[in-house]
Amino acid sequence: MYKDVIDFIKKLYGGKDPVILHEPVFLGNEKQYINDCIDTTFVSYVGKYVTKFEEMTAKYTESKYAIAIVNGTAALQIALQVSGVKPNDEVITQPLTFVATVNAISHCGAKPVFVDVDTATMGMSPEKLKDWLSKNVKYDRTTRKTFNLSTGNSISAIVPVHTFGFPCYIDEIVEIGNHYNIPVIEDSAESLGSFFKNKHTGTFGLAGIISYNGNKSITTGGGGMIITDNEKFAEKVKHITTTAKVPHRWEYIHDEIGYNYRMTNITAAIGVAQMEYFDKIISNKRNTAELYSDFFKETNIEFVCEPINSRSNYWLNCIRFADRNQRDEFLEETNSNGVMTRPIWRLMNKLEMYKNCQRGTLDNAQWLEERCVNIPSGFRNTYNS
Ligand SMILES: Cc1ncc(COP(=O)(O)O)c(C=O)c1O
Known part of the structure; x- marks a missing residue:
């Protein structure tokens, strides 16, 4: 039934079989820089590649500060902690995300609250956020904090996600956060190279985090970054990590309970090499999205295009089916015929450990969960940009 789609994807990836979802590529100075770390013995978190990787990221995202962290989950946990999230506080996020977003909130001892996503961006819906806040919280002028009316807990951060690299309506979300004096920490783990209104994702709120896990647009094997324009915030992040x-x-004095969360020089060396040709990776991925978009126009499957005012890195391309049955037939047929595809994540509010979390109506997330499928999106050697 979906033979045309399978043939098209295989052709796109030069006849590869199987075509996997997102394979990393190492096309530049990766090996040379790793050897340099070993030859100079700078293998741990002190070293020129850590500094260089941070500088390159700050420059690319036009952030004042970038701090390299051991992975994206730890980066989000630290960004939340430094923004003021304390045990038993509540943090608003979306149910449609990778589990790491919600785990990082839990690692702070805080409780996630789920508000719905927008169907166009698949990221947090500003309307749903506003609606939930208007019914469930009160702002206390004395402490300048916002409290949950039913639990009495402080709502201390909002974590929207730029899902699959598609920028969410982040300017509106930050505006709502400002109204309630709740900081926004952007989960831009998937959106390095994605811009909203010509500004890089992760740079709208107090801070943003990036992941360099093996499946991301560029990888360091495992790694993360915190980006921010706030000097004090950046200093504190560097200190506690x-x-x-x-x-x-020579003295070893530590002034609070810290973490061993910094990225190593070897890891950063890979990141520097990858950043050197990041533009090529993005144009390659955007070309793939364009070809998919043209192809799916001739089918009854919807290809998800970047939302208005945004430029997506098209980290993971996404298609939508009319219903869950069609989605499941497609998943079965593609995965049995050498094309790796996968459904969107099981919604966070359905996972055992998060099923009792407070939430708003989650109709859009549910609608998307039943219909969306990610299709192969990695770098194509067959395209020369
Ligand atoms: C939305 C989202 N948040 C957080 C993370 C965590 O990043 P990491 O795997 O580097 O810990 C990931 C990716 O893995 C992610 O996709």
Whole structure:
């Protein structure tokens, strides 16, 4: 039934069999830079590649500060902690995301609250956020904090996700956050190279985080980054992720409970090499999306295009079916015939550990869960940009 789609995808990826969802590529100076780390013995978190990778990321995203972290989950946990999230606080996020978003909230000892997503962006819906806040919280002028009316807990952060690299309506979300004095930490784990209104995702709120996991647009094997324009925030992140060590040439004094969460020089060396040809990767991925878009126009399957005012990295391309049955038939046929496809994540509010979390109506997330499928989206060697 879906033979045309399978043939098209295989052809797109030069006849590969199987075609996997998102394979990493190493086309530049990766090996040379790793060897340099070993030859110079700078293998741990002190080293020129960590600094270089941070500088390159800050420049690319036009952030004032970028701090390299061991992975995206840890980056989000630290960004939340530094923004002021404390145990038993509540953090608003979306049910449609990778589990790491919600785990990072839990790692802070905080409780996730789910508000619905927008069907066009698949990221947090500003309307649903506003609606939930208007019915469930009160703003206290004395403490300048927002409290949940039913639990009495402080709502201390909002974490929208730029799902699959598609920018969400982040400017409106930040405006709502400002109204309630709730900081926004952007989960831009998937959206390096994605812009909203010509501004890089992750740079609208107090901070953003990026992931360099093996399946992302560029990878360091595993790794993360926190980006921010706030100097104090950046200093604090750097301090507590390097065991909160007070700088001194020989004394070992630590002034709070810190973390060993910094990225190593070897890891950053891969990141620097990948960043050197990141533009080529993005144009390759955007070309793939264009070809998919043209192809699916001739079918009864909807290809998800970047939302208005945004430029997506098209990290994972996404298609939508009329209903769950069609989606399941497609998943079965493609995965049995050498084309790796996968449904969207099981919604977070359905997972055992998060099923009792407070939530608004989640109709859009449910609608998307039943219909969306991710299709192969990695770098294509067959395209020369
Ligand atoms: C939306 C989202 N948030 C957070 C993460 C966590 O990143 P990492 O795997 O680097 O810990 C990922 C990816 O893996 C992600 O897709």
